[in-house]
Amino acid sequence: MNQEVRVRFAPSPTGALHIGGLRTALYNYLFAKKMGGKFLLRIEDTDQTRFVPGAEEYIQESLAWLGISPDESPWKPGAVGPYRQSERKESYLPYALDLIEKGHAYYAFDTAEELEAMRERLTAARVVQPQYNSITRTQMKNSLTLSKAEVQERLASGQPYVIRAKLPLKEEVRFQDLIRGWVVVHTSTLDDKVLMKSDGMPTYHLANIVDDHLMGITHVIRGEEWLPSAPLHVLLYRFFGWEESMPQFAHLPLLLKPDGNGKLSKRDGDKLGFPVFPLNWTDPFSGEKSSGFRETGYLPDALLNFLAFLGWNPGDEREIFSLSELVEAFSIDRIGKAGTKFDIAKAKWFNEHYLRQLSVEHQREYLLQDAQAAGVQLEKGKATAVVHLLRERVTFPGDFWKDSQLLWQAPSEFDEEVAGKKWNLEAKTVLETYAAALEADNSIPFDASSAKALLEATAEALEIKLGKVMQAVRLAVTGWGAGPDLMEVFAILGPQEVAKRIRFALHTLPLVG
RNA sequence: GGUCCGUUCGUCUAGGGGUUAGGACGUAUCCCUUUCACGGAUAAAACACGGGUUCGAUUCCCGUACGGACUACCA
Numbered sequence: 001m002n003q004e005v006r007v008r009f010a011p012s013p014t015g016a017l018h019i020g021g022l023r024t025a026l027y028n029y030l031f032a033k034k035m036g037g038k039f040l041l042r043i044e045d046t047d048q049t050r051f052v053p054g055a056e057e058y059i060q061e062s063l064a065w066l067g068i069s070p071d072e073s074p075w076k077p078g079a080v081g082p083y084r085q086s087e088r089k090e091s092y093l094p095y096a097l098d099l100i101e102k103g104h105a106y107y108a109f110d111t112a113e114e115l116e117a118m119r120e121r122l123t124a125a126r127v128v129q130p131q132y133n134s135i136t137r138t139q140m141k142n143s144l145t146l147s148k149a150e151v152q153e154r155l156a157s158g159q160p161y162v163i164r165a166k167l168p169l170k171e172e173v174r175f176q177d178l179i180r181g182w183v184v185v186h187t188s189t190l191d192d193k194v195l196m197k198s199d200g201m202p203t204y205h206l207a208n209i210v211d212d213h214l215m216g217i218t219h220v221i222r223g224e225e226w227l228p229s230a231p232l233h234v235l236l237y238r239f240f241g242w243e244e245s246m247p248q249f250a251h252l253p254l255l256l257k258p259d260g261n262g263k264l265s266k267r268d269g270d271k272l273g274f275p276v277f278p279l280n281w282t283d284p285f286s287g288e289k290s291s292g293f294r295e296t297g298y299l300p301d302a303l304l305n306f307l308a309f310l311g312w313n314p315g316d317e318r319e320i321f322s323l324s325e326l327v328e329a330f331s332i333d334r335i336g337k338a339g340t341k342f343d344i345a346k347a348k349w350f351n352e353h354y355l356r357q358l359s360v361e362h363q364r365e366y367l368l369q370d371a372q373a374a375g376v377q378l379e380k381g382k383a384t385a386v387v388h389l390l391r392e393r394v395t396f397p398g399d400f401w402k403d404s405q406l407l408w409q410a411p412s413e414f415d416e417e418v419a420g421k422k423w424n425l426e427a428k429t430v431l432e433t434y435a436a437a438l439e440a441d442n443s444i445p446f447d448a449s450s451a452k453a454l455l456e457a458t459a460e461a462l463e464i465k466l467g468k469v470m471q472a473v474r475l476a477v478t479g480w481g482a483g484p485d486l487m488e489v490f491a492i493l494g495p496q497e498v499a500k501r502i503r504f505a506l507h508t509l510p511l512v513g
Numbered sequence: 514g515g516u517c518c519g520u521u522c523g524u525c526u527a528g529g530g531g532u533u534a535g536g537a538c539g540u541a542u543c544c545c546u547u548u549c550a551c552g553g554a555u556a557a558a559a560c561a562c563g564g565g566u567u568c569g570a571u572u573c574c575c576g577u578a579c580g581g582a583c584u585a586c587c588a
Contacts, residue, residue, distance in 0.1 A: 108586095128514065128515050160586095204587075228516070251518085311525090336525095337520090340526095343538075347538095466547070481549080482549035
């Protein structure tokens with residue numbers, strides 16, 4: 001009873017790992033760490049037709065980016081490897097044969113056409129569930145209907161075959177799901193699933209049971225889409241005689257599209273206006289590109305925190321959790337049952353929170369890097385000033401550079417609405433005088449407070465209320481009616497640039513009634 | 514269609530037989546402020562519906578509706 005907790009994340013490398021898979025990985029990681037156990041990554045690549053180059057590395061890199069790398073994986077093998085099912089290929093057949101021997105599986109020789117014909121026949125006969133099951137198998141070509149000799153002959157001649165599970169006709173399968181409680185399914189609604197495919201590879205159903213058993217998996221934490229096949233898996237454990245060591249199941253609620261219409265899928269890509277993948281991904285076959293959370297500017301801590309709360313909560317009102325705090329607080333019984341709609345606004349809020357609490361130095365690095373990428377060398381002191389100017393208004397790291405463009409580029413156009421309302425004679429008079437003062441004496445120290453003092457003095461001398469013309473001043477210098485602290489902007493720009501911009505505005509903007 | 518799973522503010526959710534049904538995001542208003550943002554305050558906003566059980570049900574049970582997953586030699 002004191003065995004070590006071992007959980008696995010078992011994606012198939014068929015493309016970019018999507019965000020739902022990432023959450024599954026996270027919950028597995030959190031549970032493993034919370035229980036002092038191990039988190040394994042197993043690559044489920046039994047469908048060779050769907051293999052996508054680069055997908056494995058993508059999965060590895062995604063987990064590493066979030067800081068939830070597995071304890072055992074293809075790249076960090078433990079004692080129960082290999083961790084790629086294609087490399088365990090040889091190990092599955094004996095288990096399938098064992099099942100045949102025990103009378104829980106059988107050979108089937110039906111062609112795709114014959115299967116199709118069977119389904120059509122059943123559909124035409126208004127059978128509610130046209131499937132290969134305990135009834136229909138008696139009319140198909142398999143080792144249950146064929147003579148022993150004929151089966152041997154077909155096998156010996158190399159005829160393609162699959163091995164199917166032989167499900168009992170009338171039996172209730174029940175198991176306790178850690179999230180949903182007792183789940184009960186009657187075998188009459190289940191079909192004889194293929195266990196070994198004709199290409200010699202196992203299907204997911206066989207492979208995951210054999211591997212979980214061999215790898216000492218204690219808890220299977222996976223998406224709700226697996227719930228319908230869980231009874232089959234339970235049956236398989238029973239057939240193998242492994243029931244007493246069967247892992248516990250926890251089926252996670254699905255991640256839904258924001259409109260609640262179906263589960264969030266890979267195909268949603270960027271259509272919804274936000275990433276559904278952790279990292280950028282280019283499909284090697286179609287060349288189609290999808291954006292990732294990382295490249296969009298989400299910080300790993302923010303995505304982690306956001307993901308953790310999609311279906312789980314700590315039971316109190318705390319919301320900000322570091323990875324280690326999540327580990328500490330995590331428990332499966334606080335995972336909800338209902339599907340969760342994906343709300344990107346909340347993700348942004350988490351990102352803002354984590355981004356804004358970074359040190360100024362750290363934030364300045366973002367600005368410096370982007371500036372450099374744009375071919376601009378920013379002086380450190382100036383960069384620091386920019387960061388102070390913008391750090392309460394950014395959502396993504398790239399916003400430091402993006403939102404500071406008003407500093408590097410003088411406006412060539414002016415917001416018409418603001419101009420229409422605020423560009424008047426009083427404003428022009430103040431600006432005229434202020435620019436002249438700046439041009440006359442550039443020896444004065446020009447920081448935010450002195451720039452402001454001078455502006456206030458200018459307005460006062462003209463007997464004009466500063467508040468009335470402030471918007472126009474901002475408009476003249478930045479082109480817009482809204483933005484970061486204007487006097488700080490002035491300080492960064494310097495008196496000459498401010499004067500120059502004012503002159504341009506004065507010459508460009510016509511007076512309106 | 515069948516099987517299974519689900520349903521508390523727009524969203525993520527807390528709660529649980531008797532509560533002013535709590536928080537967060539988002540939205541709105543106000544304050545701060547030269548603007549916007551930040552921050553602060555306030556507000557609007559939910560127990561899907563119908564039956565039971567009960568003194569009492571949003572909470573327990575059963576139906577209905579709605580939503581979702583699955584229904585491949587894919588995972």
